[in-house]
Amino acid sequence: MAFPHVLALPFPIQGNVNPLMQFSQLLAKHGCKITFVQTEFTHKRVNNPSGAGKDMLEGSQIKIVTLPDGLDPEDNRTDIFKLLSSMKSTMPARLQKLIEDINALEDVGNKISCIVVTVNMGWALEVAKKLGIKRALLFPASGTSMACILSIPKLIEDKIIDAEGLPIKKQEIQLSPNMPMIDPTEFPWHGQSKFIFDRIVQEVQPMNIAEWWLCNTAYDLEPGLFSISPKFLPIGPLMGSDDNNKISLWKEDTTCLDWLDQHPPKSVIYVSFGSMAVIGPNQFKELALGLDLLNKPFLWVVRKDNGVEENNAYPDEFRGSHGKIVGWAPQKKILSHPAIACFISHCGWNSTIEGVYNGVPFLCWPFFSDQLLDKSYICDVWKIGLELEKDENGLISRGEIRKKVEQLLGDDDIKARSLKMKEIAKTSIAEDGQSSKNLDKFINWAKY
Ligand code: UDP
Numbered sequence: 071m072a073f074p075h076v077l078a079l080p081f082p083i084q085g086n087v088n089p090l091m092q093f094s095q096l097l098a099k100h101g102c103k104i105t106f107v108q109t110e111f112t113h114k115r116v117n118n119p120s121g122a123g124k125d126m127l128e129g130s131q132i133k134i135v136t137l138p139d140g141l142d143p144e145d146n147r148t149d150i151f152k153l154l155s156s157m158k159s160t161m162p163a164r165l166q167k168l169i170e171d172i173n174a175l176e177d178v179g180n181k182i183s184c185i186v187v188t189v190n191m192g193w194a195l196e197v198a199k200k201l202g203i204k205r206a207l208l209f210p211a212s213g214t215s216m217a218c219i220l221s222i223p224k225l226i227e228d229k230i231i232d233a234e235g236l237p238i239k240k241q242e243i244q245l246s247p248n249m250p251m252i253d254p255t256e257f258p259w260h261g262q263s264k265f266i267f268d269r270i271v272q273e274v275q276p277m278n279i280a281e282w283w284l285c286n287t288a289y290d291l292e293p294g295l296f297s298i299s300p301k302f303l304p305i306g307p308l309m310g311s312d313d314n315n316k317i318s319l320w321k322e323d324t325t326c327l328d329w330l331d332q333h334p335p336k337s338v339i340y341v342s343f344g345s346m347a348v349i350g351p352n353q354f355k356e357l358a359l360g361l362d363l364l365n366k367p368f369l370w371v372v373r374k375d376n377g378v379e380e381n382n383a384y385p386d387e388f389r390g391s392h393g394k395i396v397g398w399a400p401q402k403k404i405l406s407h408p409a410i411a412c413f414i415s416h417c418g419w420n421s422t423i424e425g426v427y428n429g430v431p432f433l434c435w436p437f438f439s440d441q442l443l444d445k446s447y448i449c450d451v452w453k454i455g456l457e458l459e460k461d462e463n464g465l466i467s468r469g470e471i472r473k474k475v476e477q478l479l480g481d482d483d484i485k486a487r488s489l490k491m492k493e494i495a496k497t498s499i500a501e502d503g504q505s506s507k508n509l510d511k512f513i514n515w516a517k518y
Pocket of ligand 1: 084085086088342343344345346347371397398399400401402417418419420421422424
């Protein structure tokens with residue numbers, strides 16, 4: 071047969087669903103057939119521009135199917151570990167049956183030949199192995215943070231970190247030649263509980279069941295990484311070809327696009343902390359007043375879930391007269407809009423790569439996980455942004471926000487390097503680019 075049938079299964083959070091759907095769109099565009107598995111809960115929650123979740127994505131070879139995640143409808147799915155443990159214990163048998171049922175109906179050439187999952191879905195790789203199906207992991211964070219996670223056993227053996235993931239001594243390390251030095255306090259698990267570190271360690275073994283580690287990156291964005299293992303396959307930046315068929319778990323407020331149209335080029339500060347980070351009331355106040363102090367137009371995403379807006383009252387003195395505040399933005403469109411001047415970002419990898427792809431300079435405000443490492447790439451390796459630093463109270467003050475935004479907007483070197491990185495990112499997914507070649511390689515490998 072000419073093209074493979076791929077089953078795609080993301081962990082059901084926005085930062086995992088987005089890249090896997092974008093990768094699926096890319097595969098479908100190249101002729102592959104895709105069965106995209108959503109949890110029933112996520113599918114019901116989808117807020118596409120056209121309304122609720124669809125079963126067959128328009129004009130594409132992507133069929134959406136659903137499986138229950140094992141939790142009750144009213145259970146709290148922001149408790150990632152509860153969700154993970156329920157999925158692990160209830161979904162393997164259901165996934166196996168789903169694959170067997172689909173394959174029983176398909177002709178030999180159309181049977182599912184390959185499964186692609188995101189992180190936390192090692193159990194699904196085990197199901198695929200049992201069924202003799204090819205396996206790939208699409209890592210939604212940077213390749214470097216995946217390399218850090220895979221190196222945990224060696225880092226413990228070399229006494230760089232202890233059995234709880236804490237640095238043993240103050241010393242930067244290099245995972246391979248040509249890779250940047252990494253401060254162990256920037257490892258993706260740093261600052262998190264032992265419970266989380268143990269969960270990350272548990273995922274290392276299942277990751278090895280995958281035959282490819284697909285990364286939403288490009289050789290020239292993270293050079294050096296690919297000498298660590300031939301399994302790393304950069305296929306990014308994944309930008310998605312079909313905006314109507316994206317899977318958005320919040321309703322996008324598209325009025326901000328008309329609002330942006332009314333602003334001159336490179337005049338608006340975009341502020342967004344992704345889908346999970348939450349800022350406390352004092353920090354929220356400093357940010358609001360910092361945006362006021364700047365006296366420049368801003369577009370600020372304040373999510374309504376997780377109590378973000380409810381708990382964080384805007385301070386009485388906040389004017390916000392130059393700004394627009396939305397609950398969820400069409401971020402990729404925002405970042406490609408000529409009116410955007412810079413991005414105050416939590417440095418989640420998807421946001422990072424979207425900003426790089428559009429040549430937007432960053433103000434880095436990392437919270438946890440891989441965001442600290444992404445911040446180092448932005449500020450120290452690519453040199454396309456500045457870090458916002460906390461004061462003695464642990465807050466990023468309004469003064470710091472004003473100072474750094476003004477410094478960034480006046481820095482021509484950073485602007486020039488941002489455009490250079492944009493070039494690198496675009497070249498890698500152009501027809502002859504390395505990521506495009508890797509995609510062809512993957513499709514040939516995935517065939518039945
Ligand atoms: N995003 C969006 N609208 C928003 C904020 C974020 O569409 O208002 C998207 C963003 O484009 C990115 C994803 O949500 O693709 C967030 O992923 P990221 O890895 O940046 O952060 P996470 O949410 O995983 O912390």
